[in-house]
Amino acid sequence: MKKNAAIIFRSAILILLGVTIGLYLNGDSFIGRDADYSSSGPGKLSKVLDLVRNKYVDSVNVDSVEGETVNELLQRLDPHSLYLPAQQALSVNEKLEGGFNGIGIEYNLLRDTLVISYVYPDGPAAMRGLKAGDKVLEADHEKFSGTGLSNARINKKLRGVKGSGLLLSVLSDDSKDIKLVNLKRDRVTLSSIDAAYKFNPQTGYVKISKFATTTDADFKAALLKLKEEGLTRLVLDLRGNGGGYLNSATSLADEFLKSKQLIVYTKGMHEPRTDYFATDSGAFQDGKLAVLIDEYSASASEILAGALQDLDRAVIVGRRSFGKGLVQEQFQFDDHSAVNLTVARYYTASGRSIQKTYKNGVASYRNELAERMRKGELFSAESNLNDSLLHTNSKYRTSAGRRVFSGGGIMPDIFVPEDTTRNTWLISQLNKNDLFTAYVIDYLQPVLKAYNTDDDFINGYSVNDAAMTHFIKYASLTVKDITKEEIAASKAHLKTLLKANAAHFKWGDEGYYKALNATDVALKKAVESLN
Numbered sequence: 432m433k434k435n436a437a438i439i440f441r442s443a444i445l446i447l448l449g450v451t452i453g454l455y456l457n458g459d460s461f462i463g464r465d466a467d468y469s470s471s472g473p474g475k476l477s478k479v480l481d482l483v484r485n486k487y488v489d490s491v492n493v494d495s496v497e498g499e500t501v502n503e504l505l506q507r508l509d510p511h512s513l514y515l516p517a518q519q520a521l522s523v524n525e526k527l528e529g530g531f532n533g534i535g536i537e538y539n540l541l542r543d544t545l546v547i548s549y550v551y552p553d554g555p556a557a558m559r560g561l562k563a564g565d566k567v568l569e570a571d572h573e574k575f576s577g578t579g580l581s582n583a584r585i586n587k588k589l590r591g592v593k594g595s596g597l598l599l600s601v602l603s604d605d606s607k608d609i610k611l612v613n614l615k616r617d618r619v620t621l622s623s624i625d626a627a628y629k630f631n632p633q634t635g636y637v638k639i640s641k642f643a644t645t646t647d648a649d650f651k652a653a654l655l656k657l658k659e660e661g662l663t664r665l666v667l668d669l670r671g672n673g674g675g676y677l678n679s680a681t682s683l684a685d686e687f688l689k690s691k692q693l694i695v696y697t698k699g700m701h702e703p704r705t706d707y708f709a710t711d712s713g714a715f716q717d718g719k720l721a722v723l724i725d726e727y728s729a730s731a732s733e734i735l736a737g738a739l740q741d742l743d744r745a746v747i748v749g750r751r752s753f754g755k756g757l758v759q760e761q762f763q764f765d766d767h768s769a770v771n772l773t774v775a776r777y778y779t780a781s782g783r784s785i786q787k788t789y790k791n792g793v794a795s796y797r798n799e800l801a802e803r804m805r806k807g808e809l810f811s812a813e814s815n816l817n818d819s820l821l822h823t824n825s826k827y828r829t830s831a832g833r834r835v836f837s838g839g840g841i842m843p844d845i846f847v848p849e850d851t852t853r854n855t856w857l858i859s860q861l862n863k864n865d866l867f868t869a870y871v872i873d874y875l876q877p878v879l880k881a882y883n884t885d886d887d888f889i890n891g892y893s894v895n896d897a898a899m900t901h902f903i904k905y906a907s908l909t910v911k912d913i914t915k916e917e918i919a920a921s922k923a924h925l926k927t928l929l930k931a932n933a934a935h936f937k938w939g940d941e942g943y944y945k946a947l948n949a950t951d952v953a954l955k956k957a958v959e960s961l962n
Contacts, residue, residue, distance in 0.1 A: 476500065498768065509773050510789050510796045511757050517767035524761075527675055529645040533590045534597060535619040536561065539868045544568075544576040545585055546872050549939055554619045559612050561601065563936050564876055568609060569600035591616045604876055620645075623675075626944035627653035634958055635662040638944055639683075642675025642731040647682040654686070654714050664719040664961045666954065670749060674730025677758060677777070681707040684738045686714045687745070692780070694738045697758050699775035720745040721957040724841060725849075726800050726809065729753035736841045737779035743831045747843045748957040750809055753800075754840035756786030781827040783837035809849040845960055847953040853924045857917040860910045861925075867932035870902055875933045885934055885942035889949065892933075894926040902929060923950070 476497075484493045498514050505512040515523065525531050535554020539546045545567040550557045568576045570588050591597070597614045623646040625638040635657040639646065654662075674680075677697070684694045690711035698704040722736050722745045733752050739745035758775040778784050789796045803809055827835045836842050861867060871879075882888035894902075899922065907913050918925075927950050934942030948954050 494766075501770065505770065505772070506793050509757060510793050511755065511759060511771070512773045513771045515769045515771065520761075520763070520767060520769040527641065527643040529623070529643055530618050530620045531590065532593045532616050533619050534561075534614050534616060536589070538585065539865055539872060540580055540582065540585070541865075541869050541872060543578070543580055545580060548868050548872070548936055551619055551621075555614045555617050559614055561599075561612060562603070564604035564872060566602045566604075567599050568602055571598050575600075593617055622649045623679075624649045624653050626941040627657060628941060628945060629657060629660050629662065630666065630948070630954070630958060632661060634664040634666060634961060635660075636666050636668065636944075636948065636954070638668040638940075639672055641672060642679035642683070644676065644679065646675070646679040647686070650683055650686065651714050662718070664721075664958075665715060666721045666723065666957045666961070667745075668723045668954070669728045669732040669736060670723050670725040670953075671727045672729075672732040673727065673753075674732055674755070677731060677734065680731035680734040684735050685709045685712070687716060687720060687739060688713060688742060689716055692742055695734050695777050695779060697775040697777045699758070699773075702758075702775040719961040721960050722747050723953055723957055724749045724752045724843060726750055726753060726803065726840075728841075729755045733785055733841050734777060734779070737783075737785060740835060740841060740844070741780040741783075741827075741829050743829050743833070746845060746957070746960045747841060748845045748960060749843050749847050749953055750849065751803075751842050752785070752840040754785055754787030754838075756784045781829065781835060783827045783835065785837055785840050787839040810851065811848060845956055847956050850924075850952060852921060855917065855921045855924075857910070857913060857921045858924065858928065861906055861928075864906075864909050866906045866909060867928055868936065870905055870929065871933045871936045873905070874901070875936070879933060879937045882937075885938040885945055888934055888937075888942070889930075889946050892930065894929050899926055899929075 480493050480497055483491055483496065494516075498516055502514040505514060533554075534556045535551035536547050536556045537549040537551075539548045547556070547561060547563055547565045547567070549563055550561055566576065568574070575588075589597070593616055595616050597616060599612045599614065600609055601612050602609050621643075623639060623641050623643040625640045627635065627637045630636040635654075637650065637653055637657075639650070654665075657665075677695075681694050688694065688709035690709060692709045694707045694709055696704055696706045720739065722739055724732065724736050724747060728736065728749075729752060733755065736745075736747055736752065740747050756776055756778075757773045758777055759771045760774045761769050761771050763769045776784055776786060787796075787799060825834050825836050827837055829835055878892065879888070882891065902925070903913065903918060927947060931943045931946035934946045
C-alpha cells in the first residue's frame with residue numbers, strides 16, 4: 432500500500448466498518464493494533480466480578496457479565512465504542528484482512544443440506560473439482576446432511592488451520608455417484624472489489640464493498656484491466672459500504688487526486704492533528720468520475736466521498752450518507768477479546784465533520800435511518816432538500832466555492848430517490864429465506880449450462896412471466912400469504928433479482944452486479960452525469 436507523502440500512516444487508526452451497532456452484532460467490523468490489556472486488574476469492576484465469581488449464590492458466566500458491563504459503559508460514550516468477545520473480534524477482524532483459512536466456497540443451506548452456490552477460483556475446493564450445485568452429505572466420515580445444520584456449525588467445520596485436512600462426501604448435480612473429496616484448508620483470498628467491468632464503451636463501473644487491507648491493490652488491478660479496454664470515465668459504487676480502514680480510504684482517494692491535496696485530517700483529545708495528503712502516483716487523476724452513495728455508505732466511504740466532493744473531483748450521486756465521523760482504535764485483551772474505542776474525529780478537506788448527533792442516546796442513533804424514511808427523505812428530492820442540514824448557514828465550501836454541509840453525512844450533488852419496488856416486504860422475505868438461490872439450485876442449473884459467459888447470459892436470457900409464476904409458486908411453499916398486490920408491486924425487480932442470483936451462481940459477484948445494474952436508475956443517473 433502506498434505511503435502518504437506527508438506522514439507515515441498510523442496503522443492503529445481505523446474507521447469502524449459496522450454502520451450501526453446492528454452491523455457489529457451481525458459480524459461486520461474491523462481490526463486494530465495489538466495491545467494487550469489484562470482483563471483482571473485492581474479496579475472496582477474487577478473486584479466486584481471476583482466476588483460474583485467466588486461468592487454468588489448461583490453459577491454465573493462472569494466473562495459474559497464482564498463483557499456486557501464493559502459494553503454498557505462504552506455505549507454511554509458514543510454508539511461506535513464497542514466491546515467484542517474473542518470470537519467476535521476474530522471474525523470481524525478477519526473480514527478486513529483480505530481472506531480467510533478454509534476451502535473456498537459459498538453455500539446455501541437447502542432442506543438441511545449444504546449446497547455449494549459458488550466456488551472461489553484457485554481455492555482448495557476449485558482445485559479439487561468441486562462446483563456450484565454439489566451437495567455435501569458427510570464431513571470427516573460423519574453424517575452432515577440432515578443433522579440439523581446451522582451456519583455456525585457449517586462455518587466451524589469448513590474453516591480451520593491452514594494445511595489441515597477435510598474429507599467431504601459429495602453428490603454432484605449431474606451425477607448419481609457419491610464421491611469422496613480430500614481437501615486441505617488454505618488461505619482463500621477475498622477481493623474487496625465486488626465487480627469491475629465496462630458499463631458502456633467509455634465508462635467503467637467498480638463496486639467496492641469494504642475498505643480492507645487489499646482495497647487499493649485490488650482497485651489498481653481492476654482499473655488497469657478497464658483501461659486496457661478503453662475506459663475514460665468511471666463510476667465508483669459505494670452504496671451499502673459501511674467502511675473499513677482509514678488508510679485504505681485515503682489510499683484509494685490518492686488514486687483520483689493530485690499531489691499535495693488534503694484528503695482528510697483526524698484529531699482528538701489525546702490524538703494530535705494528523706493530515707493525510709495525496710501523492711502524485713494516482714492511477715486515475717484525470718478521467719471523469721462519479722461516486723454512488725446511499726444511507727448505508729458510512730465511515731471510510733464518507734471519507735472518500737467527502738474528499739472527492741470537497742475537492743470538486745467527482746459528482747456524488749444518490750442519497751445522504753450515514754453520517755459517521757468518528758475514528759476507532761482497537762485494543763486487544765489477553766483473552767483475545769477487544770475494545771474498539773473512539774479516539775478521534777475526522778474532518779474532510781473543507782474542515783467539516785459529518786458525524787450526526789448521538790446526544791439523544793444509542794437507541795435514537797440506531798433509529799435515525801428509520802426516521803429519515805418516516806420523514807420521506809429517502810423518496811423525495813423536495814424532502815431531501817428540506818432537511819435541516821440545508822437550512823444552516825454552512826461555512827464550508829468546495830475548492831470551486833460550492834456550499835457543502837456538515838453534521839449528518841455527505842449530501843449528494845445529484846439526488847436519486849429510493850426505488851420502493853426494490854425493497855418490498857415480499858422481496859425481504861424471499862431474501863431472508865434464500866429463496867432466489869434455492870430456486871436457481873433446484874430449477875435453473877440446466878438453463879445456466881447453455882451460456883458460456885456472464886455477458887452471453889445477461890444479453891440472452893430473460894425471466895418470462897411463466898418462469899416468474901413458477902418461482903412464486905415455489906416461494907409460496909415457504910413464504911405464506913403472498914398476495915397478488917405484492918407480486919404486482921415487486922414483479923419487475925423480482926425478475927431482475929432472480930436473473931442476478933442465477934448469474935452469481937455461475938459467475939460470482941461480477942455476474943450478479945452486471946444483471947442487477949441493468950435496471951439500476953441511480954447508476955444510469957451517475958453515467959449520465961459524466962457526459
